[in-house]
Amino acid sequence: MAEHISHLFIISIILYLAGSLFALCFYGWQRVGNYIALILAAIASCFSIATAVVALSAGSTIRLDFTIYHAIIKYNFLLDPVSAYFILAISVIGFVAAIYSIGYTRLYVNKRDTRFLGFTYNIFLASMLLVVTANNAVVFMIVWELMTVVSFFLVIYEHENPANMKAGFMYIIMAHIGAVFLSVAFFIMFAFTGTWDFGFDDFRKVGSHMPLIYKNVVFFLVIIGFGIKAGIFPLHLWLPMAHPAAPSNVSMVMSGVMIKTAIYGFIRFYFEFLTPCPPWWGVVVLIIGASSALLGILYALTERDIKTLLAYSSIENNGIIIIGIGLSMIFKSYNLMALSSLALMAGLYHLVNHAVFKSLLFGCAGNIYYATHTKNIEELGGLIKRLRVTAPLFLVGALAISAIPPLNGFLSEWLIFQSILNGFHIPSVIIKIITIICGAVVALTGALVATCFVKAFGISFLALPRSDHAKKAKEVPVIMLVSMGLLASLCVFLGIFPVKVMMVINSVNTHLLNTNILPAITSYDWLHTKSVQTNFTDLSPTSATVLGLILFAVTFGVLTSIKPRFVKKIYETWTCGISPEPRLEYTATAFTRPFKTIFSNLYRPQREVRTEYSVPNFFVKSITYVDEVTPIFEKYFYSPVSRAVLSISNRVRWVHTGSIHIYLTYIFITLIILIIFVGK
Amino acid sequence: MTQQIIVNSRTIDILAVLMLITTIILIGTSRLRTCIWAYACRSFMLTLASGLIAYFSGIHHIYITTGISLALKVIVIPGFLFYIVKKINIKKEVESYINYTLSLILACGIILIAYYSTQNIIQFENTFMRHCLPIALSITLLGFFVMISRKQAITHILGLITMEDGMFFAALSTSYGMPLIVELGLFFDILVSVIIMGIYVYRIKESFDTIDTDSLRELRE
Amino acid sequence: MTAKIILPILQILVIVGFSPLVKGFINKIEARLQCRRGASIFQPYYNLIKLLRKDAVVSETSSWIFRATPYVTFISILIISLLVPVLSSQVPLNFTGDIILIIYLFALARFFLVLTSLDTGSAFGGMGGSREMMVSSMAEPAMILSIFTVALTVNSTNLSNITNLLLNNSVLLLNPSLFLAFLAFAIVLIAEAGRIPVDNPFTHLELTMIHEGMMLEFSGRYLALVEWASSMKLLLLLTILVNIFFPWGIAGGLTFPGLIIAFALYVVKIGFFAFLIVIVEMSFAKLRLFRIPNLLGTAFILSVLAIISLYVVR
Structure with missing residues (x-):
């Protein structure tokens, strides 16, 4: 049984990779390359659906270990019911989106390189599957970053539109900030494992003997780290920019399942690594969830796109x-x-x-x-x-x-x-x-x-x-x-x-x-x-x-x-x-106008009516009505932060002289400090 | 027997809730007359509650306080307030520093705090009439809140007597009232203060042509 | 077994049959109190029969949504009438769903009605629809919380269980938290049923109407179904109110004499609350549109207090 499951899983990953490579092969015949890539993605998704179904019905835990000679980290993957459940969700949506894309990509034929779409799409799906199966912190971070980068390329697929580029950069910057928080969380936990493996199995044991203060720190790091991916308020900023920018077949996958990998992260951390957790963690998570739900829908309500x-x-x-x-x-x-x-x-x-x-x-x-x-x-x-x-x-x-x-x-x-x-x-x-x-x-x-x-x-x-x-x-x-x-x-x-x-x-x-x-x-x-x-x-x-x-x-x-x-x-x-x-x-x-009035404290609507006359004060030529919502999170949360960052970077700009000798000196000094620090 | 006690205490509890609701109306409404009506209603509930408590507990001096409070709080003070409102011919309705929704939310918060802070007491002290203490506390605090948030002098009077109601109810429900002489003193106090404040409102109106207490700032110079 | 088949049919018949009467009764009393003679209390029936016999005029801009809506609305309200304990607290179909399902079935009916209001492309419809959504979204939290208060008192969200437990355990009813919940639910009822002071069911003046605005384009059979559904909604909300907070007299089992007594008392209770609605309608003016959230906010705060006092004092 176990071998079947692991074989199915490996086959599906290989098919995804094959699909992405095939897409690149057909240089002059883009359309066929794209179709082959998408069809292979659909087939691969079928295999991974099968993997998930078999694994869930067996209810067992399967390990896939690749140890490369002399490698410090082990390429551990683990297929337990939690992973299998997420694989199921990802591959069902992946399958449907692949079929959908066959039709949707006609929109781009002869306008843009559709092979690239097939290529990234396959890697994107494979990376998500690997994210939910990784059983090692280093591997996890690698595939997590892979997922981010690949989806970034998908977001900026229609790159000649400056708004899309902006959305893409916003996405990649915020995703990386999240990744930094996650890495720090992993490192703090790693310090208590006592091994060099970075394996999730060690993290599972660490929760019981970690001091509470560190656990609390990790808790908040994880909330921010995965919260950015999940788009919780007020870390949501990238989400309403990036998802609309991507082609619709990609936004299906991004909105449908990619942001769910953050939920996967929450489950792994809070139900396996950091247990037992104090009640107030749950309360914090609950409040974050409730406020994201309410604010999310309130902003959706006034949206016209x-x-x-x-x-x-x-x-x-x-x-x-x-x-x-x-x-x-x-x-x-x-x-x-x-x-x-x-x-x-x-x-x-x-x-x-x-x-x-x-x-x-x-x-x-x-x-x-x-x-x-x-x-x-x-x-x-x-x-x-x-x-x-x-x-x-x-x-x-x-x-x-x-x-x-x-x-x-x-x-x-x-x-x-x-x-x-x-x-x-x-x-x-x-x-x-x-x-x-x-x-x-x-x-x-x-x-x-x-x-x-x-x-x-x-x-x-x-x-x-x-x-x-x-x-x-x-x-x-x-x-x-x-x-x-x-x-x-x-x-x-x-x-x-x-x-x-x-x-x-x-x-x-x-x-x-x-x-x-x-x-x-x-x-x-x-x-x-x-x-x-x-x-x-x-x-x-x-x-x-x-x-x-x-x-x-x-x-x-x-x-x-x-x-x-x-x-x-x-x-x-x-x-x-x-x-x-x-x-x-x-x-x-007009339909949502009553809500704007009721929740005017949140929306701060700015209304303006401009009237143009053909004959002054008698015959109206045109009336323009502008009704905009003030983005208060951008205004009061992000722009102070970005301004502070900019001013700090302005102040430390003198460090960058442009002279290569100075840079080498920096490296040298860092090295010396590190040596002293390690020697102590 | 125990069934009877439960029914009795639940009845008092429901009266208490009604009093709380009239207090919320006092905060929520924008008409002065409705405010005074709400006050009269609350006083009536209070009288009813104290009469019932006297009947259930068999302590006779509570009947006396009940009678006095019926006369004073249900008839005399509201009548007097209506008289003032009519006499100085108030055109502006209740004005507040904070808007309706926000003050309702704040009121909700105040009640929450009252319930939360008394939960340890009500869980150990007595097994019945559990709503009375938190509600009495919240009525007192809400009265205070009305005095803070409203602009007009007449609503200050309403706030003050609301606070007094809360105190009275707290004393009544936790220890079957204070000694009679203290109660009498209190009633006299409240009557005198209402009358004095009434006259004071009248004077403010005479000198400033408004009863907005903001204008009292002019007295600084 | 036969009782289990007869009771649902009986329930549907009572709700479907008597809902126009409630409307007629309210209109009649209101007319009498305004020193008018008023139409007969059977007038709603005459209207329905007349409408059911007529052909319909359908707007050319509208789509199949317009034609599906009357059925969807009517059917979803019919399903609700099978889930609410009307005469007996034993509802045979109570495994189908609880109060949350009922609330969301109301939402289903509303969803389609509002879609139709946009379907015909007239501005009045959209106005009514947008306002209806505003009122219902403001009312929903208060409704859910007041229902939760009741549910938590007896540890069940199933209406049949709730009524049964409260019937056998009347002391639970003398609970200040339930009293607060009752007040909140009453305000929500007025808002949901579209009565004064939230909405005026008699007006067809576009600036004041909410619910009627959505129904402007219906005619013939469609109008009959939608009108009937809205009067059934009023009766069902009243039934829920009456049977949760005043369950006395409702039959505990499925015996014939029990059902007769229950029916008599049901008529009395519904009549009383219909009369109260009339009193409220007579003594208040319709609120300005943007004052409505204040009223519903009050209901929400009452329901929050209800649930908090339940939690703290319990």
């Missing part, structure tokens, strides 16, 4: 996953293992749900871009009649992300609420109150998400087209629609049949927490989801769906029997006597 909107919403969803993780940490530190498992299950369920529906939404945003060449939803409208298949797919994604039953978002939202409610088992009153306030935040977030996606779908797909771009839109290639259809059906499946998913997650939890709560939360297969504390509640999305269908049949039957010939006369919308025009329609800005 559909991909930026989706990127902000990724921040929000990551926040919800982090809420699950934080709750689980709190429960675990009070030794309430069953509840801890429930909360972790909620987080991990939401993780895979978000991967699915966010990829779906990014894919559909890609379809919109493919068909209309614009991402601004104010210029869209009426697409439901032009993109007839994309529209329902986007609607499924929007419903799922708004946690509307019976789609999958609802299930994880429900589990989060149940874990929050079970917070009354926590002994400390103040933590109880914090948990329940987080519950209120999740509720508010849920309602705002619904608003945000009503806006996103309603403005871009419904009513009359607002520009020529939208008017001339044509449906995208079938292969893109097929891959999106796969994701949409996954949304439905994960929502209606939750028990299967819970079984999978349960094997992860059993591995991490040594508690099996599956018997407690499910009674009938496929039908029933019960909460951990007995008699708390039941939920069966399957039966709700069936009920809905039955009731629909009955209602429709009754209505038809009342009036068998139901005629629908088609007529134009009543707009007080003027014929309907796109200019009369509600816009995205």
Whole structure:
């Protein structure tokens, strides 16, 4: 068994690498090179899905060790259920995105080197798989950096746009700051291992005898290090810039799964390396999660660029996953293992749900871009009649992300609420109150998400087209629609049949927490989801769906029997006597205007109305309305920091004289100091 | 028997919550008349609560305080306040230094602190009427908060008597009231202070043509 | 077994059948209090029958969303009426879902209604939709927290369990935290059902309306379904309020006499609360749009206090 799994895994990695190399081979025949690379990526993803499925069903831990002669570090890889779960999420999305890319890259044919896209895409997927399997700090950091660099190249794929370049640089700078924090965390822990291996196995033992003060330091380093990748507030700045800049097939993968590797890091550190952890860690994580969720969606709400909107919403969803993780940490530190498992299950369920529906939404945003060449939803409208298949797919994604039953978002939202409610088992009153306030935040977030996606779908797909771009839109290639259809059906499946998913997650939890709560939360297969504390509640999305269908049949039957010939006369919308025009329609800005007023303390909206007259004061030529949100995080958090950095660098500029002798002197002095330091 | 005790103490608790809600209305509303009504309502609840406590505990002197507080707090003081409002013909409604939402949130925080700081006491001292002490404390603090945050002199009076209500309720619920003579003294105090402040409001109005206490700064010179 | 099949049907019939009556009753009382004669309390039924017989006019700008919405709205509310204990605290289908599912099914109905409001391309619809989303997002946290207070008192989020436990254990009801939760829920109910002071159900003046604005373009069968769904929503919210906070009289089992008594008491309780709604509508003016968050903020703070006092004092 174990060999099978490791062979499958190695085959998939080799296929990814082969795909990336093939892409480079076809120099004159770019299109074929790209296709071969993407098809190989899809096949490789199938292999890694197989790896994950087999590993999860076996529930075992498999080691893959490569020891290179005389190497200090061992190339250790470990496939346990946690890794397998993440591999599953990554490779499913990778598979779908690969198929989607076959259609989407037509956008770039003859405009740009598509081989490069295939090449980096394959390496990107392989590096993510390696990140979640690395079992050695050095290896981890190498593949982590590889992932960052490769995704950086994907972000700046459309590099002639200066905004994209800026986004890419912002991304790479912040990612590297995160990497520095992580390395420091690893080094501090390394100091307590007593070996030279940097192996994760040593780190797993270090938690019990590390002094608390160092553990606290590592805790915060890890929060910042992985938090930058996860896009938590206020470290989110790169995310809404980089994800929209990348091509849509890449943003699918980045938003769907790449930022989840940070969650993987949290789980490894807080559930394996740094255990046992004090309760307040969990509280800190919980609060960070809740504030990211709320702020993320508040910024998404006012956004007009559909991909930026989706990127902000990724921040929000990551926040919800982090809420699950934080709750689980709190429960675990009070030794309430069953509840801890429930909360972790909620987080991990939401993780895979978000991967699915966010990829779906990014894919559909890609379809919109493919068909209309614009991402601004104010210029869209009426697409439901032009993109007839994309529209329902986007609607499924929007419903799922708004946690509307019976789609999958609802299930994880429900589990989060149940874990929050079970917070009354926590002994400390103040933590109880914090948990329940987080519950209120999740509720508010849920309602705002619904608003945000009503806006996103309603403005871009419904009513009359607002520009020529939208008017001339044509449906995208079938292969893109097929891959999106796969994701949409996954949304439905994960929502209606939750028990299967819970079984999978349960094997992860059993591995991490040594508690099996599956018997407690499910009674009938496929039908029933019960909460951990007995008699708390039941939920069966399957039966709700069936009920809905039955009731629909009955209602429709009754209505038809009342009036068998139901005629629908088609007529134009009543707009007080003027014929309907796109200019009369509600816009995205107008739709979210009430929220801007309510949360004006956060948004600090700056409004300006400029009127131009053809005849002064009588005949209006044009009215310009500008409504901008002040980016307070940039203004009050980042710009002071960057200004401070700049002023410091200005002050130390005299060090750089340009003379090579001076530089050599620096090196020499450093060397001397080091020698003295080591000699002591 | 124990069932009866639980029901009794829960009834008092619910009255306490109602008092808290009227205090929140006092903070939340922007109309002076509603404020005075809220005060009268709260005093009525308070009287009811003290009457019930007298009945449940069988301590007779509480009936006397109940009677006095009914006369004074439910009838005389609100009547007097309405009289002042009418007499000086206030056109501006309640003005505050902080906006509505923020003051509600602050009020929420104050109540939270009151609950949090009394949790150790209420968990050990008595097994019933657990909401009374934290609510009494929060009413007192909220009264203070009203005095700080509002501009007009008349709302200062309301804040002051709110604080007094809180104190009275705290004494009543934890130790069945203070000795009668102390209570009588307190009632007299509050009556006199309200009347004095009423006259003072009237005077401010006479001299500054407003009852905004900000204008008192002019007296510095 | 037969009772388990009959009860859901009975529940649906009660909710579907009586919801227009509640609306008619409210309108009638309101008219009487304003010294008007008012329409018959069966007027909503006449309207529905008339509408169901008519053809529909559909806007040419609209899409299949417009035609699907009435069904989605109606069906999701119908599912809710199977999950709420109406006459008996034993709901046969209670394994299907709990109060969180109910809240999110309301969200499903709302999601589609707001989409439709944008679908026809008229400015009024969008205005109504945007305001509806604002009101509901402000109301959602208060609603969830007040429900949580009840759920934590009896350790269950299942409405059937909640009602059962509170019925058998009435002392739990005399709880200040529940009282606060009740007040919060009552405010949320008014907001969600679109009554004065949050929304005016009688007006078609574009500057003041919220819920009606979204329904402007519907006609015929579609309008009937949407109107019916909205009156069912009002009745369901009232039922939840009544049966959670005042469960007395609801049948504990599935016996026939028990159900009869329960029905009589149910009518009385719903009538009483409908009357209270009328009193509220009569004594308040409609709030300015941007004052509504203040009202709902008050509800939120009440619900926070409810849950905190529950935690601290417990």
